[in-house]
Amino acid sequence: MKAIIMAGGEGSRLRPLTCDCPKPMVRFLDKPILEYALLHLKAHGVTDVGITLGYLPDRIKDAFGDGESLGISLRYYTERQPLGTAGGVKQAQDMLTETFCVLSGDGITDIDLSQALAWHKERGALATLVLKHVENPLEYGVVVAGTDGRVRSFHEKPDWGEVLSDTVNTGIYILEPEILSHIPDGRAYDFGRELFPRLVEKGEAIFALAMDGYWCDIGDTGAYLRAHCDALDGKIRLPLPARTGGVFRAKSARVDRSAILEAPCFIGENAVIGAGARIGPYSVIGADAQVGARVSVKRSVLWQGACAQEGSQLRACVLVNGACMRPESSAFEESVLGENSVLGARSTLLPGVKIWPGKQIGEGERVAANVVWGTGHSASFESGALLLSSPAQAVFAAQAIAAQRGARELLLSRSGGANASAYARAVCAGLMAQGIQVLDADICTLPQLRHTLSSIGADGALWIADNRLYALDAEGAALDKAAQRAIATLLARGDYTAPFSGITHPVISLGRTDLYYTGHLAPRPIVCECALAVFAQTEPLMSIAE
Known part of the structure; x- marks a missing residue:
């Protein structure tokens, strides 16, 4: 039997792990996911393998070459345009002259391919789909088969009311070369959504086999971390280094005598574990990674060359190649620090927050939203104005100002223009989230705003010009330096006090404040x-x- 591995996906749901890395090259227990697929095929006697490529193809070619280092023969087929699962496989028809297996290069499995092949041959099938029983089939393609194994219907990502089976398509197929004649040339075509349903309608011998064994589609950060836990628990048959008392530790790893390693965990080649560090269960420290003194790591994955400096705390997070956590910083559940990004000293990544590659997070910051563009630094005051990088940041800035001022009622206004309008709406949302009564003066000048403020007696005012946010006290004066520093600190840390009330107040429009102002003059x-x-x-x- 020959094999084709589909390895062209971008893995967009796994970003930033896949920003500069094809999904099949994502690290899993210190190796690319794709390497485990190749070794699994070899274990079942399959050594003639083709790989379909799409996103960043050279990364895969450079890593595996002709396959000689793994004892297999590799050929590559690069898609110039997206061809779908079936269309991509048809590119390799020159090598597919006998029964062949199709695998996804971005999943982890130890399913018995030899058993699947034997079952396929016994039934004289044109195609055999390997299925898996799952608890929640809503995110998969559900396949319904009869007692004889012949496929009856397909249901792609059904609702609960449409679920007729708990057996889902794993993307592992045993196919005969004749099936390639049913795949159109040069256009996108999918196995599960197009080819197999069409062949079932035509009465072709399409069978399905639900199998035991492990299978995981690593679709997001949560699934990625759970798969590591499963592997360390021994739920997957993988070629791993020897372990002692549940600890997989490379011989070249350097672990301080006072460090604590709690099973099960994985310590890669040339990794360094500092004095007093604690590596908790289900943690993976990749090759050349450094864990400093007094660092606590729990259920986290560090890729090659990642660094957690002294006193930092890692909780179910991922540090990509070259990422660095400065002293006393923290990263929480399913957060990701991208390649070569730096989390500043005493800073915190909140659960689920993703930092894209090459970003610098300042000291003492509390990062509550993904950092995709820019440097990741917090907003700062310049000439009395808070400079904002995005409307999303404006929401948090408004919350910080409201919390620092202890205000109940604030006047809001802006200059003309689309930018100011967008930022003003975001500021309004932030104020309302903090329980503030917003008095909307719409478009006006700063002198008009000050006059309106003195007339109605609010607790202060905010004025937006383009991306600059000016905050005024109750007397209409700009905030002093101490107040500005306090607001910048709150914004960096995200440490806002709770709103004074659980009620969100409707915005009150003040109408034509320009007329009041000119009448006053x-x-x-x-x-x-x-x-x-x-x-x-x-x-x-x-x-x-x-």
């Missing part, structure tokens, strides 16, 4: 001094401006 005495003469007259200000 007129009439005004105007004095013009011209050389030795003095001219005085009472005129409305607007007529002079005209």
